[in-house]
Structures are given as structure tokens and as C-alpha cells.
Amino acid sequence: MYVTLRKIKDRFSNAWISAAQFFVFALPVAIFISLFYKSFLVMQTSGIGDLLFSSVWRPMAGQFGFYPFIISSLWITFLGLVITAPVCLLSAIYLTYYGSNKLSGIMQPVIDILAGIPSVIYGVWGVLIIVPFTGRYLAPLFGYESTGFSILAGGIVLAIMLIPFILNILIEVFRTVPAEQFEASLSLGATKWDSIKNVVIRRSFPGIVSAFGLGLSRAFGETIAVLMVVGNVVGIPENLFDPGYPLPALIANNYGEMLSIPMFDSALMFAALILFVVVVIFNMLSRGLIIYLEKRQ
Amino acid sequence: MKIKKLEERFFYLLMILSTSFLAILLLFIVSIIIYKGLPSLSWEMLSQTPKGGYYLGREGGLLNAIVGSAYLASGAVILALSVSLPLSLAMNVHLRNNKRIINSIRLILDLLWGIPSVVYGAFGFTIMIYLGIKASLLAGIITVSVFILPIMVRAMDEVMKNVPFTLLESAFSLGSTKREVAFKVVTRQCFPGIITAVLLAFGRGIGDVAAVLFTTGYTDNIPTSLMDQTATLPLAVFFQLGSPIPEVQNRAYAAALILTIIILTISVVTRFLSRKYHKTRIN
Numbered sequence: 001m002y003v004t005l006r007k008i009k010d011r012f013s014n015a016w017i018s019a020a021q022f023f024v025f026a027l028p029v030a031i032f033i034s035l036f037y038k039s040f041l042v043m044q045t046s047g048i049g050d051l052l053f054s055s056v057w058r059p060m061a062g063q064f065g066f067y068p069f070i071i072s073s074l075w076i077t078f079l080g081l082v083i084t085a086p087v088c089l090l091s092a093i094y095l096t097y098y099g100s101n102k103l104s105g106i107m108q109p110v111i112d113i114l115a116g117i118p119s120v121i122y123g124v125w126g127v128l129i130i131v132p133f134t135g136r137y138l139a140p141l142f143g144y145e146s147t148g149f150s151i152l153a154g155g156i157v158l159a160i161m162l163i164p165f166i167l168n169i170l171i172e173v174f175r176t177v178p179a180e181q182f183e184a185s186l187s188l189g190a191t192k193w194d195s196i197k198n199v200v201i202r203r204s205f206p207g208i209v210s211a212f213g214l215g216l217s218r219a220f221g222e223t224i225a226v227l228m229v230v231g232n233v234v235g236i237p238e239n240l241f242d243p244g245y246p247l248p249a250l251i252a253n254n255y256g257e258m259l260s261i262p263m264f265d266s267a268l269m270f271a272a273l274i275l276f277v278v279v280v281i282f283n284m285l286s287r288g289l290i291i292y293l294e295k296r297q
Numbered sequence: 298m299k300i301k302k303l304e305e306r307f308f309y310l311l312m313i314l315s316t317s318f319l320a321i322l323l324l325f326i327v328s329i330i331i332y333k334g335l336p337s338l339s340w341e342m343l344s345q346t347p348k349g350g351y352y353l354g355r356e357g358g359l360l361n362a363i364v365g366s367a368y369l370a371s372g373a374v375i376l377a378l379s380v381s382l383p384l385s386l387a388m389n390v391h392l393r394n395n396k397r398i399i400n401s402i403r404l405i406l407d408l409l410w411g412i413p414s415v416v417y418g419a420f421g422f423t424i425m426i427y428l429g430i431k432a433s434l435l436a437g438i439i440t441v442s443v444f445i446l447p448i449m450v451r452a453m454d455e456v457m458k459n460v461p462f463t464l465l466e467s468a469f470s471l472g473s474t475k476r477e478v479a480f481k482v483v484t485r486q487c488f489p490g491i492i493t494a495v496l497l498a499f500g501r502g503i504g505d506v507a508a509v510l511f512t513t514g515y516t517d518n519i520p521t522s523l524m525d526q527t528a529t530l531p532l533a534v535f536f537q538l539g540s541p542i543p544e545v546q547n548r549a550y551a552a553a554l555i556l557t558i559i560i561l562t563i564s565v566v567t568r569f570l571s572r573k574y575h576k577t578r579i580n
Binding site: 010014016021025027034038086090091094099103110114116118122124191193221222224228255269272275279287 | 301302304305308309311312313314315316318319320322323325326329330333380381383384386387391402404405406407408409411412413414415416417418419420422423424427443446450474475476477479480497500501503504505506507510511531534535538549550553556557560561563564568
């Protein structure tokens, strides 16, 4: 009797596990299909080229040009990465090669907490600190006028949110560099910094690129914090102090109205599809690089 | 030679600066949230739902959002656990020798982990429309559970990977089936790690806006059934901050402070648990 009960339990657990596996494999496919299906309407009427490269945005008239949004997204993502890159690289090198274990013991929780803070909190902080800072100090410094709600503010807030994410990957990447190579360089008389520059950085270059690739795909989809500080004005920004309107913010801001117009609904799902495809491509490329790096060793 | 020394000094200084910047940044963010939120935080905020004229600055509190967030995140965690636990157990017990499948599962999970929550929100929304459900607690729970699933599996997998194979082998040698090894040995051995993963996912779920924006709606009442609309804390921050009335804005800061306290508590508990876990682990 007991044996059969065990068998039944086994069978049940196997079925459960298979279902879970199936679910995970089916999920990305389901997301792609549902977004594609929903955005098919707008793709059919406007054509993908027009959607991507037209800058006329008149939802009520059925004209959906995503160009301004894509440009805003690209600018903010680029700025975020450029600002965050030196901080992440320098801190990662310091924590892996210079800092003591005690320091890592202090910094790891700091990084974890920064990673855990919800994006809406970063948004509030951005509105309170970064927006006035860019509006009152940075913009006049460069001779522009700005409310502070700008591409630059979005980039700065995004950069700060990216720090814990990219930093963690970079630390992992540096740890895969074999210690012998680093030590061999030291033993030949190179200074520590020289060895880092010529051995560690060179050796882990694909890993560094993929860390920023993953950061890029994270940055591209960040919604609420950026939405709160970026101004949300449709138009192609002319300088960094102009407001922008990135793709995720477009989706998040219009979820209420879109239901009334089927074409608008479809257009927003197209925006989600762009995000999905871009993020998946960058993720895959970066993961591929990491796998390549691991295999080489 | 001198230039080299100078270069090293220079970069060493920059490194110290950027590392200390991280700690200062955290202190800065948290202290600004406390400074802004603390004056408006009161017992009324925590214990009452919005009353008439709340959004014009009159009486009421955030209880609807606090309870709503707790319901939403707990529901999502439980639902996600029903997929993530068997999956991560399977990856480390049943499929242990099948590297190819394990690697492809990990790749898919990494991919899912990278998908922005707003895309999950849009996906949840299309599913909702397809099934004919209205914006509700249930729709929110489903969306958030899908969104936190990869975070959970990843954290659990990380812990279960470290279970020594000899432990599994000795259990197998006593005649245990894979299920018994998975649920009775590995689960017990990794229990603190599983709790850590759950807390991590809970923190992610409670803090996210973009995924619930489409799916849970917003209401001043505490939800009484799964089909009710639900308010959440991050949405309360977001909506109230957009108000032109200073009193309402202050409440957004209070809501932000409550959310930050929840997240910080989770992080402290997680840290404590994983430290304890390292002490008791058999290795």
C-alpha cells in the first residue's frame, strides 16, 4: 500500500515538474506571440518602416510615428550607460583587487540594498534632487533654460539605478580572470595598476562588454523612475536639457485611454513589442559573450 | 617611472572615490526619503483608508495601499513558488546530469529576468482582455508572479547548486526516489535559502509599478475578493506625487517612506537568514 502511494506521489511530482518546465519554455514565446498578435493591426495599416521612422504622433488621427520615442529612449539609455560606466568599472576593480574582505563585507549589503530599492523610490528621489539640480544649476551652466525635467535628469537617475546591476556582473566577471595570470604579471615587475590594465581588463574585455550589454537592455526598459523625471513631452529632443518621452513611459502613461481606440491599443502593444525584441536581442548577445568567455577558460 | 606611479595614484584615488560614492549615495537616497516622509507619517496614515476629499488634502490614510500591496505581493509569491520550487528542484536533482537542458533553462530564465516589467504588464493586460477578466487583484497577482518567477528560480538555483552531491547520493543509496530526495532532503537543506529567495521576490513584487499599472487598477477600499481592484503602495506614491496639492504630495513621500522601510526590513532579514544559512550548511 505504502509503495503505491509513493509511486502516485512520484508521478504527481513528475507531472508538476514537467508542467513547470513547459511553462518556463512557453512563456517567452507566449509573450512574443501575444504582443505580435496585438500589434499586427497597426503594423498592417502603417507599415513597420513608417512606425519606426515617422515622427508624426497623432493617435486620434491614426498616425503613429515612434521615432521621437525611440530617439528619447536611445538618448536616455546612452547617457545612463556613459555616466554609470566609470563608476561601475572603478568600483568593481577596487572591490575585487584593492579592497579588503572587510570592505567587501560592508559594500556588498550596500550594493544589494541599492539593487533592491524600488524604482518608484528612485523616481521620488530624482524629482526631489536631480530635477532641481539639473534645472537650476546644470542647465544655466551650459547656457540653456530648462525646467529640470529633461533627458539629462532621466539619464542621471537611470545611471544610478544601473550601478548595482552592472557592478554585480562586473565583479563576477573580474573573478573569472585566473589569479595566476594576474600574479605572473606582478612577478614580472609590473605595478598593480599596470597588471589590471594590461591583464585583467584585456582578459575580461568580452565580459565587460556583455555586462554593459545587459545593463543596456535593463536601461532600455526602465519605466517609472525615468517617466517621473523625464518630462514626457512628445518631440525630438534637441539638447540634453529638453524633455523627452521614452517608449516605456509612453506605454505606462497611456494605458487608460488606449482601450477606447483599437488602433491606439495596437500601437502601444507595438511599443511593448519593440522593447521586448530589443531587450531579448541584447540579452542574448551578452549572454552569448559570457558563455564564450567561460568556454575559453 | 614617475608617471606610472602618478597614474596608479590617480586611478587609486578615483577608485576610492567611486566606491565611497556608492555608500554615500545609499545614505543620501534613504535620508532624503526619511527627511521628506517622516513629517507626514502618522498613525492615521497607517491605519485608515482614504476618506472623502482625501485627494484634496483632507482626512484619510494609506491603509488601502498597504494592505493591497501585501495581498498582491503575497499572492504573487505563493503562485510563483508553485512553479519556481519544482523547477529549481528539478534542475538540481532530476536533471542534474542533463547539462544541456539545465543550461537552456538557465538561459531562458536569464532572458525572462531581463524583460522589463512594463512588457510583463502589457502581456498581462492582453491575457486579461483575452480571458475577459477586468483589472483586479487576481490579474495583478498573475502578472507579478510571472514577473518575479525568474528572480525566484535564480536565487533558489544558486543555493541548491551548492548542496553537496554526496548528500544526494547517500539519500539515493538508502532507496529514496528523486522526489523524496528533492522535497525531503534538498528542500530541507536549503530551507533558509528558499525563504531568502521568497523574500527577495516579495521585495521585487511589492516595489514594482509598471507590471501592476495595467492590471490591478486603483481603489480607495481594501479589496475583499480576488476580483476587486486593488491599490498598491508604489502606485500610491506615483499618483499622489502627481497631485498639485502639497498635502497630497506629502502623503506620497510618506508612502515612499513606508515602502522604503518595508524594503529595508526585507533586506535585513534576508541578510540575517543567509548568514545563518552559511553557518548551518553541511559542506
